[in-house]
Every structure is written in structure tokens, then in C-alpha cells.
Amino acid sequence: MASYAAYAASPAITDAVKSRQGSYKEIGGAFKSINDEIKSGAPDMNSVRPLARDIAARAALMPKFFPKGSGPESGLKTRAKSEIWKDNATFVKLQGEMITHARALNAAATSGNAAGLSAARTALGNTCKSCHDRFRAEI
Ligand code: HEC
Incomplete structure (x- = not known):
């Protein structure tokens, strides 16, 4: 195999991207599963609860997974645009919004508040889209 050592991303960068x-x-x-439950008109909170909890837990960890050097220049297969580090303040703000809305989603699921769940879902969905439109490359 040819040696790509000179271009190989460090294990820390590779782990972050993965x-x-x-x-x-x-x-x-x-x-998607939560959206399907909401679409059904009567979301099954027993199904929704662990999903919302998982989203909130993962959202909170996400800021750790974007170290400098893990963009396109890493040579890894990633859709993270270099704009993430050029306009980092905006990216970090969107990450913060994701955490806030994911917490609200989790709180609504925990208390069985269907209207709150739907509202948090919409706010969170808008945040996914805002970030992808600006910071995620097309395939
Ligand atoms: C702060 C920015 C940001 C937010 C908010 C965000 N994403 Fe992303 N998302 C990204 C970036 C950047 C990538 C590309 C990561 C890569 O390829 O290294 C991505 C990739 C993805 C992928 C593809 C994963 C894969 O490689 O298979 C999915 C699915 C996804 N996001 C779903 C979501 C959903 C759902 C939400 C909202 C609940 C969300 N994202 C919120 C930035 C964001």
C-alpha cells in the first residue's frame, strides 16, 4: 500500500470526525422517529422519551467533536466545511441553540407535554437546517 503517512490525520482528529x-x-x-410519532397525532411518550433523552445527551457532547484541523484539510471523508472554523462564533452559537432546544424537547417528553414536544421539535428542526445550510457540504 502506498504511504500516506505525511497526510494522515492524527488519531484524535480521526476519532472526532467518527x-x-x-x-x-x-x-x-x-x-425522525420523534417526528413520526408527532405526525401520528398522538405521540407515544414511552417511545419518545428515550429518544429525546438521547438527542439531548448527544447534543451536549457535540462541541467536543469539532477540533481545529478536522475539516476538509484533514483529508478525511467529512462534510464539515472550513467555514466552521472561519466563522466559529456563528457555529458555536448554533451548537448552543441545538443544546437548548434538545433540552426543551427532553423536558417536554419527560413531562408528557405533547404541545411542548411539537414546539421544541420545530425549533430544533430549524436549528438543524440553519447549521446544515451554512456549515455542511452537499454530498
Ligand atoms: C451546529 C451545526 C449543526 C447542527 C445544529 C446540526 N448539525 Fe447535523 N451536521 C453538521 C455537520 C457539520 C455535519 C457533517 C459532519 C461530518 O461529515 O464530519 C452534520 C452531519 C449530519 C448528519 C450526517 C451524519 C453522517 O455522517 O452519517 C445527519 C444525519 C445530521 N447531521 C442530522 C442532524 C440533525 C437531525 C440535527 C438537529 C436535530 C442536526 N444534524 C444539527 C452540523 C450540524
Whole structure:
């Protein structure tokens, strides 16, 4: 095999990219399931609760998974745009909004508040979209 050593990303960078992609994938699946429950008109809170808890826990960890050097320049397969580090304040603000809305989603699920769940879902969904539009590359 040819040696790519000179270009290889460090283990810490590789781990961060894998962690964020794996976590976003879980968040995406959980969020879709919650949306399906809401669409049904009578969300089953027993199904929703662990999903909302998982999203909130993962959202809180996400800021750790974007170290400098883990963008396109890493040579890894990633859709993270270099704008994340050029306009880091905006990115960090969106991460904070995600954490806030995910907490609200979790709180509504825990208390069985369907209207609150729906409102938090909409706010969270808007945050996913804002960040992807600006900071995630198309495939
Ligand atoms: C602060 C910015 C930000 C927010 C908020 C955000 N994302 Fe993302 N998301 C990204 C970036 C950047 C990537 C690309 C990561 C990579 O490829 O390294 C991504 C990737 C993904 C992926 C693809 C994962 C994979 O590689 O298979 C999914 C699914 C996803 N996000 C879902 C969501 C959902 C659902 C929400 C909201 C609940 C959300 N994201 C909120 C920035 C964000």
C-alpha cells in the first residue's frame, strides 16, 4: 500500500470526525422517529422519551467533536466545511441553540407535554437546517 503517512490525520482528529458523524446519525434517526410519532397525532411518550433523552445527551457532547484541523484539510471523508472554523462564533452559537432546544424537547417528553414536544421539535428542526445550510457540504 502506498504511504500516506505525511497526510494522515492524527488519531484524535480521526476519532472526532467518527464520533460526530456517528452521533449525528443517531440524532437523525431518533429525530425522525420523534417526528413520526408527532405526525401520528398522538405521540407515544414511552417511545419518545428515550429518544429525546438521547438527542439531548448527544447534543451536549457535540462541541467536543469539532477540533481545529478536522475539516476538509484533514483529508478525511467529512462534510464539515472550513467555514466552521472561519466563522466559529456563528457555529458555536448554533451548537448552543441545538443544546437548548434538545433540552426543551427532553423536558417536554419527560413531562408528557405533547404541545411542548411539537414546539421544541420545530425549533430544533430549524436549528438543524440553519447549521446544515451554512456549515455542511452537499454530498
Ligand atoms: C451546529 C451545526 C449543526 C447542527 C445544529 C446540526 N448539525 Fe447535523 N451536521 C453538521 C455537520 C457539520 C455535519 C457533517 C459532519 C461530518 O461529515 O464530519 C452534520 C452531519 C449530519 C448528519 C450526517 C451524519 C453522517 O455522517 O452519517 C445527519 C444525519 C445530521 N447531521 C442530522 C442532524 C440533525 C437531525 C440535527 C438537529 C436535530 C442536526 N444534524 C444539527 C452540523 C450540524
